[in-house]
Amino acid sequence: MSGPSPLWEVFVRARRGLSHTHVGSLHAPDAELALRNARDLYTRRQEGVSIWVVPASAITASSPDEKDAFFDPAADKVYRHPTFYEVPDGVAHL
Amino acid sequence: MYGNDFSPPEDGPGGGLLGEVEAAEAALREAAARARRGGPTPDEDLEAYFADVIDADQKIEPRDWMPEAYRKTLIRQIAQHAHSEIIGMQPEGNWISRAPSLKRKAILLAKVQDEAGHGLYLYAAAETLGVSRDELVELLLNGRQKYSSIFNYPTLTWADVGAIGWLVDGAAIVNQVPLCRCSYGPYARAMIRVCKEESFHQRQGYEILYTLSHGTPAQKAMAQDAIDRWWYPSLAMFGPPDAESPHSAQSMAWKIKRFSNDELRQRFVDMCVQQAEVLGLTLPDPDLRWNDERQSYDYTQPDYDELMQVIKGNGPCNRQRMEHRRRAHDEGAWVREAAAAYAAKRAEKKEKVAA
Numbered sequence: 001m002s003g004p005s006p007l008w009e010v011f012v013r014a015r016r017g018l019s020h021t022h023v024g025s026l027h028a029p030d031a032e033l034a035l036r037n038a039r040d041l042y043t044r045r046q047e048g049v050s051i052w053v054v055p056a057s058a059i060t061a062s063s064p065d066e067k068d069a070f071f072d073p074a075a076d077k078v079y080r081h082p083t084f085y086e087v088p089d090g091v092a093h094l
Numbered sequence: 095m096y097g098n099d100f101s102p103p104e105d106g107p108g109g110g111l112l113g114e115v116e117a118a119e120a121a122l123r124e125a126a127a128r129a130r131r132g133g134p135t136p137d138e139d140l141e142a143y144f145a146d147v148i149d150a151d152q153k154i155e156p157r158d159w160m161p162e163a164y165r166k167t168l169i170r171q172i173a174q175h176a177h178s179e180i181i182g183m184q185p186e187g188n189w190i191s192r193a194p195s196l197k198r199k200a201i202l203l204a205k206v207q208d209e210a211g212h213g214l215y216l217y218a219a220a221e222t223l224g225v226s227r228d229e230l231v232e233l234l235l236n237g238r239q240k241y242s243s244i245f246n247y248p249t250l251t252w253a254d255v256g257a258i259g260w261l262v263d264g265a266a267i268v269n270q271v272p273l274c275r276c277s278y279g280p281y282a283r284a285m286i287r288v289c290k291e292e293s294f295h296q297r298q299g300y301e302i303l304y305t306l307s308h309g310t311p312a313q314k315a316m317a318q319d320a321i322d323r324w325w326y327p328s329l330a331m332f333g334p335p336d337a338e339s340p341h342s343a344q345s346m347a348w349k350i351k352r353f354s355n356d357e358l359r360q361r362f363v364d365m366c367v368q369q370a371e372v373l374g375l376t377l378p379d380p381d382l383r384w385n386d387e388r389q390s391y392d393y394t395q396p397d398y399d400e401l402m403q404v405i406k407g408n409g410p411c412n413r414q415r416m417e418h419r420r421r422a423h424d425e426g427a428w429v430r431e432a433a434a435a436y437a438a439k440r441a442e443k444k445e446k447v448a449a
Contacts, residue, residue, distance in 0.1 A: 004228040005437075044204075
């Protein structure tokens with residue numbers, strides 16, 4: 001018996017200009033079949049113009065347990081947002 | 095619109111069940127946009143953390159902590175849902191080669207392809223809970239996991255394809271629309287996709303019956319006969335009455351289920367009456383009548399003894415369905431092996447080139 005075929009994560013870009021969005025996953029023996037199956041499974045109703053398939057084993061995810069600690073550095077750097085800066089009255093196009 | 099404030103179909107934005115699916119999708123995005131609390135703090139009780147997330151109508155995601163019983167019940171429910179989609183291809187597949195016109199045949203093919211897709215979305219959702227699809231398929235083939243009782247009934251005429259679309263897929267939607275708000279994120283998202291497509295199935299089934307009921311007397315009689323045979327099995331799809339439903343209370347507390355079996359069944363009956371009138375066909379229940387006090391229809395309950403028999407494996411087609419699935423699995427083994435061997439060979443070649 002062959003082992004189970006690997007799991008692939010599927011990303012679809014709906015239209016030009018948009019980004020690829022994760023739409024789901026599927027099993028397939030290789031990348032080419034994963035792509036074909038993803039076409040049949042996730043774009044039957046013209047949901048997309050571009051598909052990426054990635055072996056699930058190639059993805060490393062951040063852990064929800066460390067979420068706060070992991071993303072904390074973002075919280076104390078408000079100056080990274082344009083809204084942090086005051087614009088004097090009367091300045092146009094800024 | 096959160097939790098149990100489930101509005102009647104005509105109140106949904108965009109109207110009907112599809113409107114409710116859209117509302118659920120919007121709610122999902124909204125819940126995601128609300129500041130979500132992170133993981134539990136080190137000294138926090140995990141159970142309390144989990145209850146907090148559920149209370150706040152936020153979604154549990156695969157890597158979140160969850161009670162073992164929650165995980166188990168979801169695996170059971172999602173897997174059996176997936177199996178139902180796969181076995182459900184058989185009764186309709188039975189009519190693909192005999193569909194009465196090329197258009198009907200093409201539609202039926204597309205529909206059966208959708209069912210395969212639904213099975214795959216659902217297996218993928220189940221896998222996020224830490225089981226593999228192969229294990230689940232194994233459980234189905236061993237008879238240790240079930241699929242929906244409805245697919246153990248035979249499709250005897252073309253009109254049955256219409257009755258399955260209207261009644262069976264209709265009942266499935268009524269059941270699944272609230273699942274679009276289920277507390278487990280991957281299941282809720284799969285249900286949103288499934289419901290949108292299921293809605294096409296229900297409408298195409300209704301159109302088949304409408305065409306037949308406005309055709310020759312023989313066609314109309316065939317449509318009526320199909321409804322007569324599928325009505326009660328469809329009502330039984332909502333499961334045993336509330337008093338005898340073992341998993342219900344816990345599932346409702348966890349917000350996996352949002353409405354009881356009987357509530358959903360009532361809702362389905364109330365929808366079907368008017369739809370049957372437009373078809374010019376009757377529902378085979380002499381005691382079906384409007385109850386002004388309850389603002390709902392009184393109806394005859396399906397035969398739950400029969401339901402239990404079918405679930406136990408003694409329905410009209412149980413053996414045939416399982417035998418067919420096992421044969422497809424066994425006889426397909428060499429094809430799966432060939433695909434795996436080919437993939438391995440290509441991977442090896444690639445490595446050599448890269449080296």
